[in-house]
Amino acid sequence: MSGYVSLARFIDHIQTSNDQTVSYMNRETGSFLLFNKQEVELFDLGAGIGNLPGWQQAIFDQYHQVEESDRHIRLPSNWEMHEVEVMADFFDTIAHKALDAELLNHTRVSGSLTRFNAALKRHHLEEAWQNFRSLTFKQIACDWLENYKIPYVDDTESNAGKFTDPEKKIWPFSE
Numbered sequence: 001m002s003g004y005v006s007l008a009r010f011i012d013h014i015q016t017s018n019d020q021t022v023s024y025m026n027r028e029t030g031s032f033l034l035f036n037k038q039e040v041e042l043f044d045l046g047a048g049i050g051n052l053p054g055w056q057q058a059i060f061d062q063y064h065q066v067e068e069s070d071r072h073i074r075l076p077s078n079w080e081m082h083e084v085e086v087m088a089d090f091f092d093t094i095a096h097k098a099l100d101a102e103l104l105n106h107t108r109v110s111g112s113l114t115r116f117n118a119a120l121k122r123h124h125l126e127e128a129w130q131n132f133r134s135l136t137f138k139q140i141a142c143d144w145l146e147n148y149k150i151p152y153v154d155d156t157e158s159n160a161g162k163f164t165d166p167e168k169k170i171w172p173f174s175e
């Protein structure tokens with residue numbers, strides 16, 4: 001690779017991915033490509049490829065080049081980021097057991113993200129959660145890039161340093 005991948009851009013890219021997209025990164029340039037999952041499924045099936053409109057044919061050609069190249073690597077999806085596990089790890093940093101249990105219960109029901117966010121707001125933990133989440137995603141991203149031997153530059157803002165010690169409890173209540 002001629003340069004380094006921007007860790008900040010990489011994290012931003014994986015955090016904004018969703019279950020409707022498939023993302024790739026060019027190992028040589030550090031550039032990112034994003035494809036619509038429905039189109040990818042259509043392309044993989046080969047259904048109606050010859051009848052695509054020009055704009056979609058260009059996307060197909062680009063996707064086909066990505067799939068055939070060893071320069072591109074598929075990025076982890078938001079599902080592979082295990083956000084519910086990240087939430088559970090966040091709960092472990094809370095010293096107040098009743099609050100810990102309340103937040104944990106919000107991840108086990110329908111509409112869990114909305115309820116979880118409401119509970120964070122109610123207990124003034126939004127900033128603590130965002131800092132913890134940012135630091136965790138940064139570690140996941142670093143591990144992923146190192147696993148694939150992709151050089152990166154850490155150009156992130158490290159405002160979550162207080163969470164570097166997993167034993168530190170962030171909520172000031174006693175148990």
